[in-house]
Amino acid sequence: MAASEGVEANATSFMDPLKDVLVNYLMPEKCYDEFFLNFNFLHVECLKIIISKGLGIGIILGSVLVKLPQILKLIGAKSAEGLSFNSVLLELFAITGTMAYSIANNFPFSAWGEALFLMLQTVAIGFLIQHYSGSTVKGLGFLVMYFGLVAFILSPVTPMSVVTAMQASNMPAIVIGRLIQAGTNYRNGHTGQLSAISVFLLFGGSLARIFTTVQETGDSLMALTYIISSSCNGLIAAQVLYYWNVRPAVKKKAE
Structure with missing residues (x-):
C-alpha cells in the first residue's frame, strides 16, 4: 500500500x-x-481548443520569419521593383488596427501575436521600398511617424471607439491594399520582387487564423477580417503562380 x-x-x-x-x-x-x-x-471541445491553441502558436512562430524571404529578396536585388508602397501602408493600417483592437480587448496573445511580428517586418519592407527608390530620408521619416502613431494608439489616451473603428476599417484597407498590389502586378506583367514564399505563408496563415479567431475570441469582426484577408492573399498567390516564369529582366530584354 x-x-x-x-x-x-x-x-x-x-x-x-x-x-x-x-x-x-x-x-x-x-x-x-x-x-x-x-x-x-x-473530448471534442478540448480537441478544438488544443488545435486552435496549437495553430495560434504555430502561426506566431511562423510570423517571426514569414516576411524575411521578402526582406532578403529586396536586399539581395537592391531593388523594390513591383512592390507598391501604398499597398504596404494599407497593410500596416490593417495590422496595427488588429493589434490595437486585440490588446484593448485583452484577447490572448495566441489569437493575435503574429500581428506584432508582421508589423515589424512590414515596416522594414516599407523602409526598403523608399530606400531603393532613392528616398532614404523619406523612409526614415516614415519609421519615426509610424512608431509615434503606434505609441499614441496603444496609449490610454486613445478612446476605445477609435480602436474599434480602426478594426472595422481593416476590411476596406485590406481589399484596397491588395487590389493596388494586384493591379501593379497586372500592369507590370510580372510580380517583380514579390517573394513567393512570403506570399504563400501569408495566405496559409490567414486561412488558419479564421479558425483560431472563431475558437479563441468569438469575435465576428475579427473573423470576417481574416476571411477577407485570406481571399485577398489568395488573389496575390494566384498571380504569383500565373506569372511564375515571367521575370522583370526578361521582360525588359524583350522590349
Whole structure:
C-alpha cells in the first residue's frame, strides 16, 4: 500500500511541471483533467481548443520569419521593383488596427501575436521600398511617424471607439491594399520582387487564423477580417503562380 502511494506521489510530482506548461499555454485545466485523469482523448471541445491553441502558436512562430524571404529578396536585388508602397501602408493600417483592437480587448496573445511580428517586418519592407527608390530620408521619416502613431494608439489616451473603428476599417484597407498590389502586378506583367514564399505563408496563415479567431475570441469582426484577408492573399498567390516564369529582366530584354 505504501509502495503504491509512493509511486503515485512520484507520478504526480513528475506531472506537475508538465501540467503547469500545458495549462498555461495549451489548454484549460478541465481539458488537462479530461486527457490525463479521465483519459478521454476524444473530448471534442478540448480537441478544438488544443488545435486552435496549437495553430495560434504555430502561426506566431511562423510570423517571426514569414516576411524575411521578402526582406532578403529586396536586399539581395537592391531593388523594390513591383512592390507598391501604398499597398504596404494599407497593410500596416490593417495590422496595427488588429493589434490595437486585440490588446484593448485583452484577447490572448495566441489569437493575435503574429500581428506584432508582421508589423515589424512590414515596416522594414516599407523602409526598403523608399530606400531603393532613392528616398532614404523619406523612409526614415516614415519609421519615426509610424512608431509615434503606434505609441499614441496603444496609449490610454486613445478612446476605445477609435480602436474599434480602426478594426472595422481593416476590411476596406485590406481589399484596397491588395487590389493596388494586384493591379501593379497586372500592369507590370510580372510580380517583380514579390517573394513567393512570403506570399504563400501569408495566405496559409490567414486561412488558419479564421479558425483560431472563431475558437479563441468569438469575435465576428475579427473573423470576417481574416476571411477577407485570406481571399485577398489568395488573389496575390494566384498571380504569383500565373506569372511564375515571367521575370522583370526578361521582360525588359524583350522590349
